[in-house]
Amino acid sequence: GAGVSQSPSNKVTEKGKDVELRCDPISGHTALYWYRQSLGQGLEFLIYFQGNSAPDKSGLPSDRFSAERTGGSVSTLTIQRTQQEDSAVYLCASSLQGTSGSGTDTQYFGPGTRLTVL
């Protein structure tokens, strides 16, 4: 594909329900990142996948949040028992090499999924 795609673009859910957000990275990119963007908090790192290495989950705010990356490509971010404070835009990014390259390499962001928890 031409860029990172995310689905759905918008999601409205009721408090207490589970939601799944999907990210399709750029083909060939080995690194995939999830960030959350909310008013007043800016853009916060959530989780990072690099090839077959164990993911860096240091940014996940609680154990209600989890993410998987299947086959080194598509990723799903799952939020269980959603709360109103989970309302935000969830952004996915991918990069060619992650830490495998020298220094850092460019992260390309998708358009995000806007999650609203009522």
Add this chain to the structure above:
Amino acid sequence: QKEVEQDPGPLSVPEGAIVSLNCTYSNSAFQYFMWYRQYSRKGPELLMYTYSSGNKEDGRFTAQVDKSSKYISLFIRDSQPSDSATYLCAMSVYNQGGKLIFGQGTELSVKP
């Protein structure tokens, strides 16, 4: 206190003005410094990237890093209405994955 501080604005300037956007940071381990631009309802896109103190120029954009003061800036010359967007500074530490730490973002509006 956040690791990266950025004035959220909003900032409104007339077309043709020079714009100065700034971030301060507290973590001296940050080695890579980036500026992202984000249009409304879109994902951020990388504008400039640098890893050393000093200036880096790209067209109308200049990124400046002062590691001794833990301060970075982005200057936009001859600003255009198409520059109206939110500008986010981002930083990372070598060998901590590609994890980026972002500032809050500054909303810029360039009026024709």
